[in-house]
Structures are given as C-alpha cells and as structure tokens.
Amino acid sequence: MATTTATVSISSGDLNPGSTLSINASSTLMKTGLTTGMELMEMGNHTLAVDTEKALSLALGEVNGSHFVYICNTTTDDTRYIEWGLHETMIGNLGAGEWMFIPWNNAVTSDSEVELEAKIGAATFEYAIFKSAWTLPAAGGA
C-alpha cells in the first residue's frame, strides 16, 4: 500500500499583535473506504492564455470518492491570477506564487471538473491529483 502524506504549516508573527500564529497539520491521504492509501496520482503543468479555461477532469474517476487536488500558480507576475471553481461557479482567485490543496469528491457524474481561468495575463500552473480510483476508457471498435 502506498503512503501519501500532506503537511501544512501556516505562520505569522505580525497578523495578531502580541501573539504568533503557528498552525501545523499533517494527514495521510486515504482512498474511499479509508483502509487503503491512495494508489493513483497524476501530475502536470499547463500554461493558460489570458481569459482561457482549463478543466482538471475526473470524468473517468470515482464519483463521490476521496480524491485530493494540489494546484500552484507558478506565475511570477503579481498582477496575474487564476480563478478556480466548480460547476461553473468561481470560488476563488489563486495569485502568482500561491498554492491550494483541497479534497475533491467528484460529486456528480458530469460537469464536476475543477475549472481554472487565467486573468489579467497568461498564467502557468502545476498540479497533482491523488485519486481513489480511475477507470481507463474502454477500447473502441475499429
């Protein structure tokens, strides 16, 4: 069984006057059913032209499963950012140099991609998807 561990640390010495913020958390990512570690992953990077979209799809993945997505906007121009969303609703703006990490359960069978759209200018991002299960396309005729 593979083991995948995700750790986060958040710190600030001046957000709250008089107290230092220090959050540390670590989790072992488990497949749906919770007895086995993740066994599938996909990594890549992509450049988006301004106002164009890219969808990270789990179309052949397990619906209502336990999947995780990491995305980092590797653009260095602070004025450029990437909008992200699900089901045609934009949820947030990922700035240059910023990353995100979310669980993704692929709630419905269609239109459940994580959508990314570059704003202000072209943007490059890297991503990793940790999957519970994945079905390869069936072989066609011909």
Add this chain to the structure above:
Amino acid sequence: MATINASISISSDIMSYPARINKTMTMKKLASCHGLEETTGLRTKKFGLVTTAAVIAEAGELTSGQAHKMYIRNTSSSKAGYFFVAYNASAAGATTTEIIGKLHGGDWMLFPYNGATNITVASDGAEEQTLEYMVFADGIVAAEG
C-alpha cells in the same frame, strides 16, 4: 502589512520513484505584491453525529471578488467521520452539486476564496467531530450598527 506564510509538503510512494512537492507562499491581496493583513480569527466548532449544512464563511462578511484564503481542518483522530465542505447554500449530501469534497478526521484544506459565496459544512459520521477553520481576509465588511 502583515506577513503570512504557508507551506505545503506532500510526499508519496505511489509511483516507482518518490514524489515530493514542497512549496511556500506568502498570502497576498488580489493581483498585488502586498500581503494580507486581516483575519476573521481561528475558530473551532464541535459538531454532532450528523448535521445539516452550517455556514462557516459568510459571503456578506467579506469583500466580494477578492483573494481571501480559507483553511479548514477536521481535527478528529478517527478517519471514520467526515465533513462535507461546499460552496453556496448546501452541504447536506453526497450528491449535492456544490460539494467541494469530504474532510475525514485529520484531513485539511487551504484554498483561495473570493467571498462571493458561502462556505458551508455538514457533519456525517459515527461520532462527534471538531472543525478548525480560519479565513485570511482580503477585506472584511464592517457590520452595520
């Protein structure tokens, strides 16, 4: 200007060679080099076995269309229980289209949030669970008197 740093480290032996992701970011305002300097505070909330959707980040509380960051963690030690995390109005069931994902015990998430929709959670599991969450804000709307 405050400085808030967040780092992620992912290690995996899924592939035949070790996969490592290590990134550190400074949380910034939208399309800016200036760091975030506001927060709604670090909060913890205990939930019952199965609950209906509850709002943990309210759209009207934050300036809409900005680059807020939201951290959420299920602090429970058992993987058996989980929280549905969703945007907009509902997080009550697996088939709700607004579901982002499920946070099992120990799982965490950190994502940019534009403040235009609510972020909601619903508990589901065999035991009480505690949620830890915090919004790093790119603008907080002052409550009306």
